[in-house]
Amino acid sequence: MDLFPPDKILVDRVKNGDREAFTTLMERYQQKVFQTSMGFLHNQADAEDLTQEVFIKSYKSMKSFRGESSFGTWIYRITVNKAINQLRRNKLRAFAGLDAMKGEDSAADTNADAPLLRKEQKEQIKDALTKLNNAQKKVFVLFYYQELNLKEVAEVLELSPKATESLLFRARKNLQKELD
Template identity: 60%
Template structure:
């Protein structure tokens, strides 16, 4: 099913409540959506939960998908918007002291000092990325985490490729400034 059916065919079936067809779409796009979520939440467990929420939302909103854009574009649009909302919610929770952030390090190093330095660097990078403006962050994540082309990012953000290019440049410039402080 996965190799033979196009996205549009699967979407048509999924619109007729065919959960099997939707499951193929989930398999096809789960890694990409997860990568987007990682760009926003920087934590594997949170990114997986968010991936789940995004696909459930996509299933519920599938009838409103008019197929003017590609299914992937529509799905990535949901992903970035939901991720932005999630990070806003988390910011509010950490502001009110509800959120206990668990720092996750992918490195297993016996040298504690090295680990500490690495986790400080990671925290600095996360903080810098979180300070990007909403549109800059969306463009940065889609371009670097998902490795979409400028045209694809432009489609998701409903902007011109030129404006998208300038948005990504400004994101890089801002990150540069924030990291060199």
């Protein structure tokens, strides 16, 4: 038996009801999905919840995965879409005042002993990243958090490499303006 079967084989096995194959896929991608989620949400607990949602969704939708792209591309696409939906929900919750306490917690959870300036700096960066439009945010997160190259980012987002490059440039430029 192959110890490191390729994704395609594992996907076929999952489609035939092999849960072990899905566990192997999860082990392969959970850290990457989590990192991407962190890039959007900047909160460990929320990112883990999102990672969980992504894998449940991918398992349930596996039958509809036709294999035109790689499993990795497909799961990153699900992650990005779910993350954007989560951000919309968070915005609504913030608008309704439900996240007032949560915001405090998320700032404290990563590094409770961090000096005030560092904490403020982090908040400023989070704000700047939040202000990017969705297209720029998606490209930026996949490029920097997922470390995909421009061609791979373009494939996940179904964009041309040129458009992806332009979005990345604008994202960096906007962040520069916001942080200055």
